[in-house]
Amino acid sequence: MSELLADLPLFPLGTVLFPGGLLPLKIFEARYIDMVRACLRDGAPFGVCLLHSGTEVAQPGAAATPETVGCLAEILSCEVEQVGLMLIRVRGVQRFRLAEWHTQHDGLLRGHATLIAADNPVADREHLVQLGTCAEVLERIINTFADRDPEHRPFLEPFDLIDPAWVSNRLGEILPIPVRARQKLMEIEDAAARLDIVHHYMLQHGML
DSSP: OOOEEEEEEEEEESSOOOTTOEEEEEEOSHHHHHHHHHHHHHTOOEEEEEEEESOSSOBTTBOOEEOSEEEEEEEEEEEEEETTEEEEEEEEEEEEEEEEEEEOTTSOEEEEEEEOOOOOOOOSHHHHHHHHHHHHHHHHHHHHHHHHOTTSOSSOSSOOTTOHHHHHHHHHHHSSOOHHHHHHHHHOSOHHHHHHHHHHHHHHTTOO
């Protein structure tokens, strides 16, 4: 049975967070500063959702509508640059599906959601071969980032290059695809299917 998340604070953004992904955020709106403080105090995650409509920064008369599948975000670090400005780094934990959401008086969205199970293991030979070729490309990308700027790599260690879910999620984050396509990749509940899509994309674009 899926675990129910009641009254989950939501952060709708113009980007997609994948499980295991790293996302740096600059927090300056009062509603999100309060949310981060509460999450830090309680050791609790918040939900990151791609914006379906609306804007990241609150605008009068323009309510934000989130996509219904998002990812829990665990706060890894928080720095206060100045009064009213936080720099945080979060890690994607697990996907969830929103059943409903509402807007508080301060503009913060909260929702009720159910957790989506982790991807099933991949065992068939065809997808394991795809995993090997995709992992080689991803390893080259990781090494390139390490050579350019080892302090600001886009992925969190450990680099699990033998895990189909980890490899397909990391490629889903960095391939040059539209954000809606990235959202669809994140929503796929099957690592083999996600791996198949990123492998096909890289073949089409001469990356393999």
